Amino acid sequence: MSDEHGVECLWGDVKNHPQCPHGPTLLFGRYINGELEKFYACSACRHRKLCRFYLKYEQKLSKFQKNAWEKEKKQLVQRCPHQKLYIRFNKIKAESVINRCYCHNCEKLILNSEKDKHIDHEVIENLTDHQMHHPTELLKPLDNAKKEAQYLFSKKSTKDIVNMLLKLGAKQVLCIGTPRIHEYITEYHIDEMSSLLLDLDGRFHNFFGPLDYCWYNLFNNHFFNKDAVDVFKDFITQNEGKNTYLICDPPFGGRVEPISYTLKTISDLHKKLNKINDDNFSLKIMFIFPYFMEHIMREKSNPPSVIGGLRDLKMSDYKVDYDNHPLFMSNKQSKKQGSPVRIFTNISLKLLELPASDGYKFCKDCEKWVSSENKHCKRCKECTSKDGRTYKHCKICKRCVKPTWKHCETCKRCLLEKHKCGQIPNIVGKCFKCNKFGHTGKECPNSSSIEATNETSVKKDKIVKKRKAENELKISSTKRGKIEHSKKLVKKKVFVTNKKKVSKLEKIKNSNKKNKRKLYI
Structure with a gap:
């Protein structure tokens, strides 16, 4: 019996990966009997029945397989x-x-x-x-959780988010998987800002033009039509890239690692094409995600040494509502705490103004907008609530906890009142901090030592980079010295040869004068 321990998605560029009809595949790893077995699989579909592509790492597709997949790819695009x-x-x-x-x-x-x-x-x-x-009100929302399940923003959340963008001074809005935002901007604010929709749902081809919509796969940054790449680049270079915002509503069941890599790639491209060095003009991101999956976003999004992606985004208190999901709604029929979906962003939370009509307020101590139930803790020195309830401070744990939790002296931490002491949760997966089984990154016993090693490795990388730069400067200076020295030698040689030529000419002239004198005598 093989012991399976979940699947990891390995961070990295997908350009050289084998391709299926949905673009470049992703590299995954599965632990079997303690060993990591790598393989390539479809980025868009999370079930083999929807896309049967599978290839073991370091194996190559045969000519027949390549042609077969290329044929399927062309057929999909031609539809x-x-x-x-x-x-x-x-x-x-x-x-x-x-x-x-x-x-x-x-x-x-x-x-x-x-x-x-x-x-x-x-x-x-x-x-x-x-x-x-408004095709989102006409089309049936896709409900396949293994591919592209669609949950659409409510009208109120759509309006609130667009109002936030207007107050921030957005001029270009890149809508990834957010067709309702795109529809609202094109209907009400077309003179104030432009919008481009990137979405995997091919049905939008029937309603939006080539300059308004691109058929796109978020998980591998793949455009199905080649012309769409130019449309995308033209869009993010409008107004020299200034006041450009990206709003992304991903499938919550999808892998976080490739999404993080895609957003970093887009952000880097935006900087490169617009030649931006100032962070104030960099791409601003609004990433829609449930608060209870924040730890997954932090742990899996990208390596600690990599700057950008999802790891650096901060959570705002705004609760995003959906029309067609019972758990992601803020009404009486859903959860009392409201929708658990939040906006994660690299925009300063001080500038992200939330609607005061819904009870959101500005905390002067934290310098950010928070929800009505979120009270500032003087001991923690921050507004600590995340799930829509008012947290309470535990003096023993020295942190704020959920109101239904109580400190357990046996477990030495705050937990639900009804719990089994000393019970370790049955975790099948692998810790992404220490690479060991039986616990998650949040409960990792070696987290402090790992963080220290990460800090030292980052410092070492910085030192190595500095040394490399210094060496390059030294090499360049020595090269310049050699070139200048060689130029001087060449000049000397030329000067000497010219002197010799002049002396020879003078000798010839003198000899000619003597000959003339002799003839005259």
């Missing part, structure tokens, strides 16, 4: 000819409301006269202008 579909959109939009239809089975817009070809299909008739420009 969505963006230019033709957008021309058809404008053609159907020009028709009267009675003639406009959409087929859910075929996933395309049709005319009323074409309904005969869709007899057994689910067809929506009499499409209004509002529906044509």
